[in-house]
Amino acid sequence: MNEQENRKQLGKRIKVYRAEMDMNQGDLAAKIGMKQSQLSLVERGLLGLSVDQLRAIANALGCTGAYLLGEEKKAA
Numbered sequence: 001m002n003e004q005e006n007r008k009q010l011g012k013r014i015k016v017y018r019a020e021m022d023m024n025q026g027d028l029a030a031k032i033g034m035k036q037s038q039l040s041l042v043e044r045g046l047l048g049l050s051v052d053q054l055r056a057i058a059n060a061l062g063c064t065g066a067y068l069l070g071e072e073k074k075a076a
Contacts, residue, residue: 008045013068015043017061032056 001009018028025043029036034053041047049057051065058065066072 003048004045007042007048009070010049010068011043011045013070014057014061017063017068018043021061023061028057028060031060 018025025039026036029039032039032053033056038047042049054065054068058068061068064072
């Protein structure tokens with residue numbers, strides 16, 4: 001998989017998991033100190049994340065960064 005495909009897959013996992021947690025983009029963005037418009041770009045695979053941002057999203061969703069990256073089958 002190339003970088004763009006990886007970003008799209010990560011964004012898709014964030015979006016699905018966020019929806020499962022009954023959060024909208026604004027809720028999650030506020031929890032992690034990111035603009036909603038930036039989170040939208042992330043979820044569409046158009047913007048990458050720093051390690052700190054990935055960690056913040058995982059913590060806010062109650063899962064691991066590895067889960068969001070597709071390296072774990074189940075959230076911790």
